[in-house]
Amino acid sequence: MTDGQHTFRVLRFDSADDETPAYQTYALEASPGMTVLEALLRIQAEQDGTLAFRYACRGAVCGSCAMMINGREELACRTQVRDASRQGRTVYTGSAREEVEAPGSDAQMITVEPLRNLRVIKDLVVDMEPFFDKLVAVEPWLQPEQAHPPRERRVGPGAWAEAEPYTNCILCACCHSVCPVAEQEPGYLGPAALAQHYRFLADVRDQAGEHRLALVDGDDGVNGCDFAWNCVHICPRGVPPTKGIAKTRARITRERRGDGRQ
Ligand code: FES
Structure with a gap:
């Protein structure tokens, strides 16, 4: 029993060459429950060893396998071939900030592309360095007043509830890819960094206060958000960056x- 013959249409590009990106197709018989990541691994092993993509945990934990699958940001290790080829999936067009239905005219065709808004190094591998630079810029670590308390810093369930949803971020950059502001404004910190900023702002143990707010005050920070909510809809872990930004x-x-400044 199989999930049928599928055609994988993969956008190929090598930044080491001058050639323009081009789609290459691979035919594959999908086994039941096969994920897109497993399909890519099969293609790489059996058909084309030059195909480049990232993965590590294969369990939706590390975030490294994020890519565009039929026009939508997904974790390849969590997306089954059968579901990816389903018609009528919602995709998000970054600049237009509108939802459209994936055409799905050929249910057996799966188009795989690299994430948007990040430079492509090779095939499905994008340069994550600017993304992580933005994360570091918001200082995503606890900054308490007292460096070493005699006992642990305790947080009650009620206080933790505000910060907790933001701790689920796995830094896959799906939100950065789908963000219309990140597409237009390269300096914008982006939903992932701003969500992690809020995770510490909401943490009752953190006392960075004014300093922390100043890190994101401005058009490259929280003022830059257009509230498209794409990031909230697309996040594979249910993190709500737009809420934190607001x-x-x-x-x-x-x-x-x-302060009497406004
Ligand atoms: S391989 Fe780690 S999230 Fe997919």
């Missing part, structure tokens, strides 16, 4: 009013 923005406004 709350950070509101807090900056409140603090300014308190």
Whole structure:
């Protein structure tokens, strides 16, 4: 028993060459439950050893296998071939900020492309360095006043509930890929970095306060968000970056009013 013959249409590109990106197709008989990552591994092993892509955990934990699958940001290790070829999936067009239905005219055809808004190094491998630079810029670590308390810093369930959803981020960059502002503004910190910023802003143990708010105050920070909500819809881990951005923005406004600056 199989899930049928599928054609994988993969966007190929090598930054070491001058050639323009081009699609290459591979035919593969999909076994039941086969994921897109498993299909790519089969293609790489049996048909084309030059095909490049990233993966590590194969369990939706490390975030390294994120790619565009039939026009939608997905984790390849969590996306079954059968589901990827289903008609009527919702995809998000970054700049237009609108939802469209994937054409799905050929249910057996699966188009695989690299993430958007990041430079392609080879095939499905993108340069994650600018993405991680932005993450580091928001200082995603705890900054308490007291460096070493005699006992652990305790957080009650109620206090933790605000920060907890943001701890589920696996830094796959799906949200960065689908963000219309990241597409237009290379300096914009982006939903992943701003979500991680809010994770620490909401943490009752963190006392970076004004310093932390200043890290994201401006058009490259929370003011840059257009509230498209694409990032919330696409996140494979249910992280809501837009909510965190809105709350950070509101807090900056409140603090300014308190200072008499606005
Ligand atoms: S391989 Fe780790 S998330 Fe897919």
